[in-house]
Amino acid sequence: MSDDGGAVAVSEREDESGETRRPWYRRRPLRILSWAGTAGVLAYTLNRLFGLETGFFLVTTVAFAPYFVIAAIVGAGVQAAVRHWAAAAVTAAAAVALAIVMVPRVVADDQPAAGGVELTVMSVNLYVGNADFDHIMDLVEEYQPDLLSVQELTPGAPDAFTERGLDELMPYTILEPDDLAIGTGLYSRYPLERIETVGRDAIFYQIAAEIDMPEGTDVRFMAAHPAAPASPERIPLWEEDFEQLPRPDGGLPWVLAGDFNATLDHENMRELLDSGYVDAAEATGEGLDATWQPTEGYLSGLVKIPAVTLDHVIAQDGIEVLDWEVLDKDGSDHAPVVAHLRLP
Template structure:
């Protein structure tokens, strides 16, 4: 072997090592993904979870994606272990496990109090600027014997379509505030309604009413705060201006498009005033309600909240053509008449 050949061999042996470079790239990619997951976990568990701060429009939007962070963490952990990046794998698995904790109550059925008063069936639905199929809404009301219908994004033309479809024959009483551009809302009921001012100032209409259900005093609010991606400050203010539950007064029900999920501190603060989320009590709070048949990660924005003195016998979601939301239906069991306002 000549000196020249020796030199050539030496040069070739000191050249780039594809396997080593591939490992370096894998480490960078996995490390960046882990850093993103860590930042998200801090946002959800510490900033929102402990400090009660949802932040601006971007962080509020990100918080709604918490259910997706868990599978992301699991996939990241698997990829890291396969790539022999054990430290990243362990860290990813631990972060995914931590993010599972706030999700567990949403899939566990909670029996609630032993309420044995009259039943109340509440259906809440976003009409998507009045584009939803009015006939299907009326059919759903008839099929499930709905007692109270809460509609948001209600247009004047939609009111006429609902009337033509026979809604007044099923639910003759209403407080309706239709409006262009999705601002309108309505409360439509089997029971006579008395208007009330229970919600604070809001961008969209949020009518409220009092009624009596077989001797039990009930107050219902149609909920529709502005989306946080439009104005996070106003969104927090409008959620915060919704009425707290009143343990000594009428049984309160808040229903509609909250533009918030259980991963938002503003929503959890409202629930903590004395409500239960009907979906969570039935273990179905991870069932998405928006967007339907449209692009975007599915999240749970529509809710029925009820006073903790009541219980939830049934909860379900329903597709209605024309809307980007699903309708949410809750069968409530109210406390006995003596537990409400006489």
């Protein structure tokens, strides 16, 4: 449209009846949909930032926060493309706030100058005995862990490991095999004594022990496996299991390793770390490395649940984290993990 030879941009036009029409990108249904998306992003961000997750839906969805950051940025871009600037600004601000809390996971932390012996810790989840035992033994022989936490230890698993020589490499054990995902095992290169007062009331077996390390630098260790928040009925059990996990108490230092069924975005996991622990993956700047993804998907495997980080090694403050690695998995939905530590 022009006036006196000058061209001016207009945002509204008249149709043949003389009524004013808005451009398609300013029409009310599109704007309502855009604001609804922004409201969802804002609600998700506030839920994560303030640890508001309760109930099955919020507990499970907060695990995918890293992916949500990407989705929110894409959403803000779409809103900008349709010139919905106000909604785009709010969505982008929420995405940035959510991304900021992820930064510590990709930036290595300064480590304490520990002077004790080095300790290698490995964790494997057998996926109810479906994992490839030969593959696990290859990893044990390669990384030579001092302590091995085994989750979902089925009744036949200890014999399978014995046949492959694990008992010769790690002769000290506390094993509680059971059906389904309940069983747990702890293998050690050094003498150990079970701590009977910790981890006994969880839905899955959890094993705590004092490890008699060389040079007198003893340590307390737990093969951890809190309940999975896989249904609304399991959420209270999952929360109770986290409350029962050991906290630093001024005694021997603790190291916990296993399938925690929680990511660093879950409030109960963050509270556990705040009690005096450091996550080995986050400490080394590898905190976004995923460890779990279902082996099967939907629509004949074409659609899969995104991979997330459920397996952790957490060490009490004062223990130096030297290295962390997520290893290749074979037959399990969980990848084995290994951490190299130095005790105070």
